[in-house]
Amino acid sequence: MDKRVAPFGFAVRVYWEDTDAGGIVFYANYLKFFERARTEWLRSLGVEQQKLKDTSGGMFVVAQTCVRYLRPARLDDALVVTARLVDKGRASMTICQQTLLKSEHINNVNSASEPILLCEGTVKIGWVDAATLKPARMPGCLLERLKT
Amino acid sequence: MDKRVAPFGFAVRVYWEDTDAGGIVFYANYLKFFERARTEWLRSLGVEQQKLKDTSGGMFVVAQTCVRYLRPARLDDALVVTARLVDKGRASMTICQQTLLKSEHINNVNSASEPILLCEGTVKIGWVDAATLKPARMPGCLLERLKT
């Protein structure tokens, strides 16, 4: 992973809906946070998924997810969720993602300290025909925008 | 509500996904429990919603929900969720629903005691064209099955 290029980051706040009776964020919900960040990363590249589905007849489906949970998040925590494209083919792509806890919420002494890594993972996404759900090649306009 | 006819009842178990950091079931999730019970009530009448959508081009949408939350449910609780049709038109229907805590889980002494009411509500459902989402008349086969 090329650390020289900063990954796309998206702010997520933890609400009651995200937590479970353990008092922490329910682990499956980090996949939702990852999805929100990927959606906003795509939007930042000019890709709106609903429009793309309407015009191209295709959509993304998730093919594989691997996530390591290191530290828990709690109600009211302010998180940053990242997305960084690490591999891209004509029918799929792989994105590395992290959820970080903003430091100002945990360290009043040194506000310049690093954010804390809560979980990280890899998501492989395929492009399919929305009607048949069969794998398909991404439309040219999409490939073009993912180049950057 | 005519108490002489027993309402349809569906068993629901509380899992981690249903709870929040308050240690209890997140209130919005009772709407999910209600939906599961309505779906199984319809299935018990011979109505499969996916098939009905595929064949008739229509589907149910929820138009209104009113829910009162009386007592909380917790992880591992065994619940019964009821559904009772209380009003029916050609394009909509109203269902009364309750979530009850099975008594054996809370009273080992007297297993014949009444289940405890946790929440109850009313759900108004409309029938719409699945493509346009405009209100429509329920297909005859559906109205026929709802007669019972």
Next chain:
Amino acid sequence: MDKRVAPFGFAVRVYWEDTDAGGIVFYANYLKFFERARTEWLRSLGVEQQKLKDTSGGMFVVAQTCVRYLRPARLDDALVVTARLVDKGRASMTICQQTLLKSEHINNVNSASEPILLCEGTVKIGWVDAATLKPARMPGCLLERLKT
């Protein structure tokens, strides 16, 4: 409802997680949107719920929700969710909430047009002891902040 005072508004984007197979936002998820807006409204008044629970031993629980669903939201829609305090006691309060579709997304001709009302409802919230879940009087610092 006093329309002279603008209600608190909070931006919510619709993601895949919010939708269902009908192609629209799953109705139970509007309760999540309402909750996020209430949480941010409270935060705007200086109330952080996790801190308040840690310091006072109490928390909010939802006692009643009534919601009317008028029009559907879809993937990628940009929404505004409002919260307006309409009634307040010592142990409970009632909030009126709406979900609106931002006009720029639906009307390119006239960007100054009114946002479209998608759903609206009333949420009654009680204050309870977090350990026993019994109703309790809100702490003074909370009542003070709710005065505004």
Next chain:
Amino acid sequence: MDKRVAPFGFAVRVYWEDTDAGGIVFYANYLKFFERARTEWLRSLGVEQQKLKDTSGGMFVVAQTCVRYLRPARLDDALVVTARLVDKGRASMTICQQTLLKSEHINNVNSASEPILLCEGTVKIGWVDAATLKPARMPGCLLERLKT
């Protein structure tokens, strides 16, 4: 994976809440299905997680998940979710899980045909102190039940 011992299987029905606007089950929700199956597998061994938390002060947290999504599930599908313990230490364990589509729903001709694999994955779970969330050794009674 030793195929001679049948894994624990738990029936899950697909409801509206589980689907997304792609018309299929939202991939993050398979983690919920996996969790339900693990919970019922533990219950079948005599382990009730809420009771265990109340008596031992500890609970499970998920440390890692890897899931491959092969085929989609849809509304009304009848699924079987499996759980098979593949590794166990004093503070963690690893479970292999699958989601299968029951064959009778997809093959009316040959009802004896094999169920179809929709997704499979591995979930690593750690035992922590519920108050501090620090890793801890599983209580003896739990280790004993996991022996079988």
